[in-house]
Amino acid sequence: MPAACLTPLLAQVTAHSPDGWTDKEVMVYLLSAVGGTLLVLVPVAWGLVNILTRKADRRAMRLEGENRALKRTIEELQDGEELTDAHKAVEHVKAELGQVRAQADGFQKVIEGLQGERDELRRERDEAQDRYEAEHRRIRKAVQKDGTTWTEKVLSTAPEFKPLEPDGRRTPVLSILNLKGGVGKTTVTANLGAALARRGWRVLLIDLDLQGSLTSLFLTDSVQDELHKRGRLAGDFLEASFDSEFPNLPDDFAVPVLPGVTCDLVPTTDEMAYAETNLTVRWFLKDAKRDPRFLLRKELQLKRVTNEYDIVLLDCPPLINISCVNALAASDYVLVPVMPSKQATDRVTILLQRLKEFHDNLNTDLKVMGFFANRTKESDLTNDERSRLAALRNKCKDTWAAAPCFEAFVRQSAEIRKTEDERRPLGPGDELYPAFLRLAEEVEKGLPTFCFPAARPTPTKGALV
Ligand SMILES: Nc1ncnc2c1ncn2[C@@H]1O[C@H](COP(=O)(O)OP(=O)(O)OP(=O)(O)O)[C@@H](O)[C@H]1O
Numbered sequence: 001m002p003a004a005c006l007t008p009l010l011a012q013v014t015a016h017s018p019d020g021w022t023d024k025e026v027m028v029y030l031l032s033a034v035g036g037t038l039l040v041l042v043p044v045a046w047g048l049v050n051i052l053t054r055k056a057d058r059r060a061m062r063l064e065g066e067n068r069a070l071k072r073t074i075e076e077l078q079d080g081e082e083l084t085d086a087h088k089a090v091e092h093v094k095a096e097l098g099q100v101r102a103q104a105d106g107f108q109k110v111i112e113g114l115q116g117e118r119d120e121l122r123r124e125r126d127e128a129q130d131r132y133e134a135e136h137r138r139i140r141k142a143v144q145k146d147g148t149t150w151t152e153k154v155l156s157t158a159p160e161f162k163p164l165e166p167d168g169r170r171t172p173v174l175s176i177l178n179l180k181g182g183v184g185k186t187t188v189t190a191n192l193g194a195a196l197a198r199r200g201w202r203v204l205l206i207d208l209d210l211q212g213s214l215t216s217l218f219l220t221d222s223v224q225d226e227l228h229k230r231g232r233l234a235g236d237f238l239e240a241s242f243d244s245e246f247p248n249l250p251d252d253f254a255v256p257v258l259p260g261v262t263c264d265l266v267p268t269t270d271e272m273a274y275a276e277t278n279l280t281v282r283w284f285l286k287d288a289k290r291d292p293r294f295l296l297r298k299e300l301q302l303k304r305v306t307n308e309y310d311i312v313l314l315d316c317p318p319l320i321n322i323s324c325v326n327a328l329a330a331s332d333y334v335l336v337p338v339m340p341s342k343q344a345t346d347r348v349t350i351l352l353q354r355l356k357e358f359h360d361n362l363n364t365d366l367k368v369m370g371f372f373a374n375r376t377k378e379s380d381l382t383n384d385e386r387s388r389l390a391a392l393r394n395k396c397k398d399t400w401a402a403a404p405c406f407e408a409f410v411r412q413s414a415e416i417r418k419t420e421d422e423r424r425p426l427g428p429g430d431e432l433y434p435a436f437l438r439l440a441e442e443v444e445k446g447l448p449t450f451c452f453p454a455a456r457p458t459p460t461k462g463a464l465v
């Protein structure tokens with residue numbers, strides 16, 4: 001403490017000091033007072049300094065902590081930017097992933113579509129396989145049938161045969177049949193038909209032989225072509241009937257062939273072969289509901305035929321095909337022309353066996369009207385011919401048919417060829433004509449009288465000869 005400051009202080013202390021204190025004592029006193037004060041103040045100050053220092057340290061530490069925290073925040077913020085980049089990258093990857101997923105979904109759909117198509121194709125393949133196997137079975141069955149249509153079972157849906165009856169059907173149907181070729185079936189059909197027409201019968205001739213000989217006997221090639229083009233042949237009728245198109249035989253297929261009388265022909269050409277194959281194969285393959293064996297039966301028993309015609313003659317082929325079966329299934333009678341040769345008469349036994357099968361399977365009303373000798377050698381039968389025909393008659397007596405031999409016969413004559421060339425049947429001016437008239441008379445004798453034209457309620461158109 002400067003001396004200038006101490007002097008007043010010393011003066012005051014001296015003034016107030018107990019009496020007798022020397023200056024020295026005062027000085028000691030003062031020094032002691034100051035020293036005591038200092039002793040008190042110094043620790044206090046030191047303590048204060050200490051406190052302040054610690055406070056400052058703590059603050060500094062706090063600041064340092066805050067600083068570090070800030071640094072970390074800054075670092076974190078810096079890290080955050082990286083994260084943002086990473087996030088962006090992640091988002092980008094996510095977006096790409098989304099696209100990839102969308103594509104994958106697309107592919108999945110395509111795959112599912114393809115799988116659907118594959119399943120559909122598999123189903124179609126299985127169905128096709130089933131159909132193929134069914135077809136295969138059908139074809140195998142059809143092939144096993146060997147073409148024998150007449151032995152097939154007749155279903156109850158087949159048209160029933162209505163026998164000739166005075167109050168019912170009165171138009172007899174005759175099949176002219178022999179399984180041997182060239183014996184005169186066609187010749188007999190044409191000339192018997194013409195003879196009956198001239199005797200007043202309204203005659204319908206049907207050519208059922210794909211050779212078309214009966215048709216050629218009456219119609220020129222150009223007329224045949226025309227009818228073929230117009231689909232007016234027997235084969236067309238059979239096919240249309242098989243397909244349930246309800247063709248009308250008398251109105252649309254019968255052609256008048258003999259002037260002045262009612263003698264109509266349903267013609268045939270070799271196109272019939274296709275119709276026959278078609279009908280048989282389709283039936284065996286069960287391609288249509290109708291039984292092709294009864295197409296003629298159904299038609300010939302209809303009023304539109306029985307009102308229009310008094311008798312129907314069917315010229316059969318020399319083999320058993322669907323046309324022949326149709327003829328026999330529709331017929332009341334079979335007339336068998338035979339040549340009185342050994343070979344020809346021997347074959348009659350086979351024919352009778354076959355006819356028995358037809359009778360039993362298809363038409364129990366079928367009867368054999370008789371045998372008619374054609375192409376005999378002389379104007380009278382020779383002894384050989386007579387004995388052969390007698391043997392045949394005896395043979396037939398023992399069979400189910402019990403068929404007679406007709407008294408009438410026709411000798412071999414060039415006149416037949418001549419009339420064929422002229423596309424006409426024998427007529428009143430021809431030498432052989434009386435033989436066919438006799439045949440017609442015998443045929444009439446074999447028919448019920450209620451079938452005769454005169455017995456019918458409506459007058460017939462034909463002129464009597
Ligand atoms: N009495 C006869 N006199 C001379 N020739 C005849 C006589 N009968 C038939 N013919 C001739 O014999 C051939 C065969 O006759 P037709 O065509 O009538 O026999 P078909 O039994 O119908 O033969 P296919 O089995 O081939 O149908 C014909 O050329 C015909 O002119």
Ligand SMILES: [Mg+2]
Binds near residue numbers: 185316317
């Ligand atoms: Mg013939």
